[in-house]
Amino acid sequence: MSVLRRSRQSADGAHTAPVTDAVRVRGLRKLYRGVPAVDGVDLDIAHGEIFALLGPNGAGKTTTVEILEGFRKRDAGEVTVLGADPQRAPMSWRYGIGLVLQDAHDMAELTVAETVAHFARYYPTPRDPAEVIELVGLTAAAGKRIRMLSGGQRRRVDVAIGVIGRPRLLFLDEPTTGFDPEARRQFWDLLRDLAGTQDTTILLTTHYLDEAEALADRVAVISAGRIVAVGPPATLGGRSAADARLRWIEGGAVRTLETPEPTAAAHALSQRLGGEIPGLTITRPTLEDVYLTLIGSSS
Amino acid sequence: MTTQPATHSPRASGAAGAAGAAGAAWVRPVGRPPALWRLVLARGALELRQFFRERDAVVFTFALPAVLLILLGSIFDTQLNDRAIVPGIPASQLLTAGMIAAGIASTSFVNLAIGICSDRDDGTIKRLRGAPMPPIAYFLGKVILVLVTALAEVAIVMTVGIALFDLRLPTDLGHWLTLAWVFLLGVTGCALLGVAMSSVPRSIRSAAPVVNLPFLVLQFISGIFIVPITELPSLFQHVAALFPLKWMAQGFRSVFLPDSGVALEPAGAWEHGRIALVLSAWCIGGLILCLTTFRWRSRRDS
Numbered sequence A: 001m002s003v004l005r006r007s008r009q010s011a012d013g014a015h016t017a018p019v020t021d022a023v024r025v026r027g028l029r030k031l032y033r034g035v036p037a038v039d040g041v042d043l044d045i046a047h048g049e050i051f052a053l054l055g056p057n058g059a060g061k062t063t064t065v066e067i068l069e070g071f072r073k074r075d076a077g078e079v080t081v082l083g084a085d086p087q088r089a090p091m092s093w094r095y096g097i098g099l100v101l102q103d104a105h106d107m108a109e110l111t112v113a114e115t116v117a118h119f120a121r122y123y124p125t126p127r128d129p130a131e132v133i134e135l136v137g138l139t140a141a142a143g144k145r146i147r148m149l150s151g152g153q154r155r156r157v158d159v160a161i162g163v164i165g166r167p168r169l170l171f172l173d174e175p176t177t178g179f180d181p182e183a184r185r186q187f188w189d190l191l192r193d194l195a196g197t198q199d200t201t202i203l204l205t206t207h208y209l210d211e212a213e214a215l216a217d218r219v220a221v222i223s224a225g226r227i228v229a230v231g232p233p234a235t236l237g238g239r240s241a242a243d244a245r246l247r248w249i250e251g252g253a254v255r256t257l258e259t260p261e262p263t264a265a266a267h268a269l270s271q272r273l274g275g276e277i278p279g280l281t282i283t284r285p286t287l288e289d290v291y292l293t294l295i296g297s298s299s
Numbered sequence B: 001m002t003t004q005p006a007t008h009s010p011r012a013s014g015a016a017g018a019a020g021a022a023g024a025a026w027v028r029p030v031g032r033p034p035a036l037w038r039l040v041l042a043r044g045a046l047e048l049r050q051f052f053r054e055r056d057a058v059v060f061t062f063a064l065p066a067v068l069l070i071l072l073g074s075i076f077d078t079q080l081n082d083r084a085i086v087p088g089i090p091a092s093q094l095l096t097a098g099m100i101a102a103g104i105a106s107t108s109f110v111n112l113a114i115g116i117c118s119d120r121d122d123g124t125i126k127r128l129r130g131a132p133m134p135p136i137a138y139f140l141g142k143v144i145l146v147l148v149t150a151l152a153e154v155a156i157v158m159t160v161g162i163a164l165f166d167l168r169l170p171t172d173l174g175h176w177l178t179l180a181w182v183f184l185l186g187v188t189g190c191a192l193l194g195v196a197m198s199s200v201p202r203s204i205r206s207a208a209p210v211v212n213l214p215f216l217v218l219q220f221i222s223g224i225f226i227v228p229i230t231e232l233p234s235l236f237q238h239v240a241a242l243f244p245l246k247w248m249a250q251g252f253r254s255v256f257l258p259d260s261g262v263a264l265e266p267a268g269a270w271e272h273g274r275i276a277l278v279l280s281a282w283c284i285g286g287l288i289l290c291l292t293t294f295r296w297r298s299r300r301d302s
Helices: A002-012 A061-068 A091-096 A112-120 A129-135 A151-163 A181-197 A209-215 A236-241 A262-273 A287-298 B010-020 B036-053 B055-083 B091-122 B124-129 B135-165 B173-197 B204-221 B234-240 B244-256 B259-264 B272-293
Strands: A023-032 A035-045 A050-054 A076-081 A097-100 A169-173 A201-206 A218-223 A226-231 A244-250 A253-259 A281-283
Touching: A023 A061, A035 A061, A035 A226, A050 A061, A050 A181, A050 A209, A061 A076, A061 A169, A061 A201, A091 A097, A097 A151, A112 A129, A112 A151, A112 B036, A129 A151, A151 A169, A151 A181, A181 A201, A181 A209, A201 A209, A209 A287, A218 A236, A218 A287, A226 A236, A226 A287, A236 A287, A244 A262, A253 A262, B036 B055, B036 B135, B055 B091, B055 B135, B091 B124, B091 B135, B091 B173, B091 B204, B091 B244, B124 B135, B135 B173, B173 B244, B173 B272, B204 B234, B204 B244, B234 B244, B244 B259, B244 B272
Parallel strands: A050 A201, A050 A218, A097 A169, A169 A201
Antiparallel strands: A023 A035, A023 A076, A218 A226, A244 A253, A244 A281
């Protein structure tokens, strides 16, 4: 079902998504002082998906997400998040939503355990705070005041608060900014675990293309208030069908060849060089190449 | 983009397909939603815990009116010794009553205005708006914080007055009742004004000066530092009569001074009816101001 829908959507932009999608957006527009910040965005995010929204600063990423989160009002378009319009949804709608926001530095004087336990009180069927603290890997720091935590640990508290109410949909706004590489890997594992075994839909915004590639089932690129591409990271923007580049060493010099048929080219080369090709690499455009082309071509 | 083949990870389609069957119903609280009063108590407990853990802030917040009272009480008593305005009433007792009023205004108006400004700045409010918590629970939690800190402040200033300046606690129920209603109306009015005031500073960095200057001016013209209030130019007295602080101080003087002290009042009477009227009007006006001007976001961020 989802296979068909996704392929159709990427092929001709037809919008045939069933209403059971976690997020459904049609023709979303938002103006700031008459200037469109979001200018006709369509989005479908299926249940259980990790979906990444990419885009440069000022492209409308945050505005879009804040409208989905119910923090801002739209000027036009249809928005359905977990079956309800965020602008009109009753407070109980938030039982299904988890938020991990940017730049929070609140509750500095509380301990991790106190903070997570406090937020558990807001929900009818929360997870066990100790289990959530374990899930985000903070058990050893549970008694520490939040003020004393590192940036990465602090972010994990935000995630713990985000998932304490068993959300069906979790919003993560640039979750790993400022992380060291190891902390980032651990964080990715946590998100994969949430999506995979806890059946949480995740909408992620990020600046890091490697993050989107490592985590997301699908990514959307937003530029100048519009979605310019949607698809799995491996095929985004025709990436998998783009010419491949062969690079090898022959006669002491680096040689390159760009071709739509790298397998045949490598085979021919192998025969010509008599077996193993010295220093051979075959590459496609990286997600970053595709992304830069997409945001460059639309602005 | 148009030539894209339909390939994606097996995990993705599997998860999406499985969850698709779960449907879109979001209202599925298996347990009962938490009762409002529980949320209010939880918020109040959290506010108190956070407040009392900022040790230096706690010490200096509570010490300020007490230290001011000790300084002003000592200075004015020596100056006014030989021209006691009304026999048997030292200036320090007038100052104590005024400082109780100022202490209440400080813990409600000033601390709430700056505290909410800080909540807006550090992400507290945004996080709470994104949580299934009714805004009223946030405000009532603040009310608990203000009530506890204001009561503690009153107790401290009263103790200084009793220990150093021969202040006497009221001995009859009537005076205690007056103390109670002036306290409650004063806290409520000042707290609501504090909530409204929290929208004025552009950021947390400007909050303290923006809130403190008007409060300092109000204390001067309301006869908190200069006693009796009739010593002040009449213009000041008239302006001060528009705000709650002067009336709170007057109410507390009626509680703690002997009956002969009434001669020091501008009207020659305690004016309990008018005190109740003005403070109630500020409670209503403050509520309207809150409802019409309160902003969840800081002005920089709107």
